[in-house]
Amino acid sequence: MEQAIGDINLEMLKELSEAHGISGNEKEVSRMMKKWMNPYADEITYDNLGSIIGLQKGEEDQPTFMICGHMDEVGFLVREIDEQGYIRMLPVGGWWGHVLPSQTLVVTTHEGKRYQGVVGSSAPHGLSKEVKEKVIHPLDLFLDLGVANRAEVEELGIQIxxxxxxxxxxxxxxxxxxxMGKAWDDRLCAAMVVDVMRLLSQDKHKCNLYGVGTVQEEVGLRGARTAANMLHPDVAIALDVTTSMDTPMDKGINGLGKGVVLSLMDAGIIANKNFIAKMEEICKDLDLDINYDMMTCGGTDADNIHKAHDGVVTMTLSIPTRYMHSHRLIIHRKDYWQTVLLMAEFARRLDNELLQILKG
Structure with missing residues (x-):
């Protein structure tokens, strides 16, 4: 069996993965990220939407460098409670109906109490072929809390x-x-932000590094916009997951355990060409594997960051992930660790001279 790759803090990954925080409800995650970031940041602040920003100071009049991973996960809101106590749900982020029936979910009340339920499903006996082959829309599904009626749900403190x-x-x-865990999209990358700051805390670097956990990415890249406008970075990297194309369902080039993935473009950004070239150079210097990602649908925080103010030199680094936007996702330590090493080395090299090269 392979040996575990990289200096990765599994306790941090576990805490971030198991934390609960959909778009607009990221406070638990941000406080956890603050705990892990605090030893390596000179200052920690927030923007007015709730994105957390840790500053690791370099030298005055040197470039500002923003790296970010979003803290929100896909989930639901309580949309309706019927008289029998079943909960209808409103998706927050993209869900495919196939992945939901018979899965367990947790409802978090305003007071922070948590209650487990199971998404209802039909037994296959007697179902027509048409019904069996139909994907149930998430809005048509319901959560069963194992209660007798609506009054018992309200006793628990659960509200719309x-x-x-x-x-x-x-x-x-x-x-x-x-x-394996939930919320790798994108808590995995929030952890990577912390690990880059950890590695750089051991070295002197000229750039002023902002490690950011953004909010509300799954509903429109909102936190990236406010954070970038607040910080006005010279250079930025958005970290996000991409589909791992190495399963019987998904076939393609990129898969788990292949190392660094440079994103050339998606539906909202074409990566800065000079930035890509510099990252390729660093990968070769560090003997890191180089892979590429291109998407014509979907996007990342980079889509909003690169349009802030008069424009920001920006690109995305992608982490292949199996089973995105489901209860359980799988990632590979090699992809995580090589990407952390790449970003840390770029930060060590970033100065005013390199910034001018990137701007071309």
Whole structure:
């Protein structure tokens, strides 16, 4: 069996993965990120939407460098409670109906109490072929809390608008390089932000590094916009996951355990060409693997960051992930660690001279 790759804090990954925080409800996650970031940041602040910003100071009059991963996960809000006590749910972020029936979810009340329920499903006996082959729309599904009626739901303190999230434990898989959990999109990358700051805390660097956990990415990249306008960075990297194309369902080039993935473009950004070239150079210097990602649908925080003020030199680094926007996602330690090493080395090299090269 392979040995585990990289100096990765599994306790941090477990805490971030198991935290509950859909778009607009990221406070628990941001406080957790603050705990892990605090030893490596000179200052920690927030923007007015709730994105957390840790500053690791470099030298005055040197470039500002923003790296970010979003803290929100896909989930639901309580949309309706019927007389029998079943909860109808409003998706927050993209869900495919196939992944939901019979899965457990957790409702978090305004007071912070949590209650487990199961998404209802029909037994296959007697169902027509047409019904069996139909994907149920998430709005047509319901959460069963195991109560008798609506009054018992209200006794628990559950109200319309309360957050609903997947109920999943972090797991190290049978090969220790494969890690399974919920919310890897994008808590994995929030952890990477902390790890870059940890590595750089041991070195002097000229650039002023902003490690950012953004909010509300899944509903429109909102936190990236406010954070970038607040910080006005010279250079930025958005970290996000991409589909791992190495399963019987998804076939393609990129897969788990292949290392760094440079995103050339998506529906909202074409990466800065000079930035891509510099990252390729660093990968070769550090003997890191180089892969590429291109999407014509979907996007990342980079889509809003690069349009802030008069424009920001920006690109996305992608982390392949199996089973995105579901209860359980799988990632590989090699992809995580090589990407952290790449960003840390770029930060060490970033100065005013390199900034001018990037701007071309």
């Amino acid at each position: 608008g309360d957050m609903i999230t997947p109920d999943t434990e972090f797991t190290v898989m049978n090969n220790p390089n494969y890690l």
